[in-house]
Amino acid sequence: MKLSLAWAALACAWAQPFEEKRTIERTFASATRIEVDNVRGSIHVAGDDAREIRMTVTETVHAESKEDLERARREVKLDITEKEGTLRLCADGPFRCPCDQHDWPERRYWVQYDFQLRVPRSIFLALRTVNHGDIKVETTDGDYDLRNINGGIEMIEVSGSGRAYSLNRPLKAMFRRNPQRDSSYGSLNGKVYLHFQPGLAADFRMKTFNGKVYSDFPMTALPAKPASLERREGQTVYRADRFTGGRVGAGGIEIKLDGFNGDMHIWNRSEHE
Numbered sequence: 001m002k003l004s005l006a007w008a009a010l011a012c013a014w015a016q017p018f019e020e021k022r023t024i025e026r027t028f029a030s031a032t033r034i035e036v037d038n039v040r041g042s043i044h045v046a047g048d049d050a051r052e053i054r055m056t057v058t059e060t061v062h063a064e065s066k067e068d069l070e071r072a073r074r075e076v077k078l079d080i081t082e083k084e085g086t087l088r089l090c091a092d093g094p095f096r097c098p099c100d101q102h103d104w105p106e107r108r109y110w111v112q113y114d115f116q117l118r119v120p121r122s123i124f125l126a127l128r129t130v131n132h133g134d135i136k137v138e139t140t141d142g143d144y145d146l147r148n149i150n151g152g153i154e155m156i157e158v159s160g161s162g163r164a165y166s167l168n169r170p171l172k173a174m175f176r177r178n179p180q181r182d183s184s185y186g187s188l189n190g191k192v193y194l195h196f197q198p199g200l201a202a203d204f205r206m207k208t209f210n211g212k213v214y215s216d217f218p219m220t221a222l223p224a225k226p227a228s229l230e231r232r233e234g235q236t237v238y239r240a241d242r243f244t245g246g247r248v249g250a251g252g253i254e255i256k257l258d259g260f261n262g263d264m265h266i267w268n269r270s271e272h273e
Helices: 066-075
Strands: 008-011 018-028 033-037 043-048 053-063 077-083 086-092 109-120 124-129 135-138 144-148 153-158 162-166 171-175 183-187 192-196 202-207 213-215 219-222 228-232 235-239 244-248 253-259 264-268
Touching: 018 066, 018 077, 033 043, 033 109, 043 124, 053 066, 053 086, 066 109, 086 109, 124 135, 135 144, 144 153, 153 162, 162 171, 171 183, 183 192, 192 253, 213 244, 253 264
Parallel strands: 033 086, 033 124, 043 109, 043 135, 124 144, 135 153, 144 162, 153 171, 162 183, 171 192, 183 253, 192 264, 202 253, 213 264
Antiparallel strands: 008 018, 018 053, 053 109, 077 086, 202 244, 219 244, 228 235
């Protein structure tokens, strides 16, 4: 295990003139699952053939005064836990308080964590971030659950199956091997680009409001799923399935595309490289 810290106090020309950075480097034994729960900052994960997990995190603190810098040091930390095959990295601070009486809006600082991770290819990835950073995953074979609010998601030369959703920015995935199990991809306000290998066979369920769906692969229409029924307070509630179905090849796994304001592209990699 290696830990290195490099502190620097810098002057900035904007509202929060004090900046402090440090770099955290750690190496962990192999795990089957890694969870990164970030609030502000990027997450970049690359898979390789090594058995250990190598982490480099850049922590940046901006504050209005030296006193606010000291407060940030006390109140915000990178929480690291290892338990039962799971490595969890969590940006922790007052912003996670569930109560209504905390004074987080009065704090005059912000802390950003930018993650760089080298991981075994087969590891399961559960990655989250909210502001000021994208999620990028490359050369991994394991399954995934990726969520970003105000940044994009990019997946490069990945295998595995899972869920990826970027609320306000684009999502792009380039598959080295097509998903083998049911998967879901989407964005509320961004475009979705999925680059599949030739020979794709899947049943797509697609929904968008202001966007369009484009496909390199011929599709045959699938019948709409029947509405589900639910009894609630003595009433029957009907929930219609708003997804349009399309079968590629012989069909098989279900791939759900959930959009709203952006176009969605189902591309054949052999035609776009």
